[in-house]
Amino acid sequence: MIYLLAIWNDKQLLLNWANVVIITAIAVRLFFCQYKSNRDSWVGTVLIILCVWEISELLSAKSMAGLSSIASNLFLCALVIAAKGNVMQVFKKAKQ
Numbered sequence: 001m002i003y004l005l006a007i008w009n010d011k012q013l014l015l016n017w018a019n020v021v022i023i024t025a026i027a028v029r030l031f032f033c034q035y036k037s038n039r040d041s042w043v044g045t046v047l048i049i050l051c052v053w054e055i056s057e058l059l060s061a062k063s064m065a066g067l068s069s070i071a072s073n074l075f076l077c078a079l080v081i082a083a084k085g086n087v088m089q090v091f092k093k094a095k096q
Contacts, residue, residue, distance in 0.1 A: 012065075015067070016058045016059075016065045018065070018070055019065035019070050019073060020058050020059065022070065022074055023051045023054055023055050023058075023073055024051075024055065025081075026047075026073070026076060026077050026080050029077075029080050029081055029084075029085045030044045030047055030048050030051070030085050030087065031044075031048055031085075032085060033084065033085025033086050039088075040086065040088045043087055044085070044086075047087060
């Protein structure tokens, strides 16, 4: 039983670190984007704060990452990178 818990903890640790890497990539890309309007910069700042908060929860083991959260964060990371960090472009494209 203890062996199964040790294996689960190793897999969970790997999932947490994978999620931390993905969320860090999102936050870094948002941080280096130069926004044209004040509204866009506020949205980017809020998303950076949320990313840092999620990273701190994952590293302190208050939260656990699953495959669904990793997949959704990977999708969000792809959107942010495709929009060159400007998240408002993602919403404008979806609106049109």
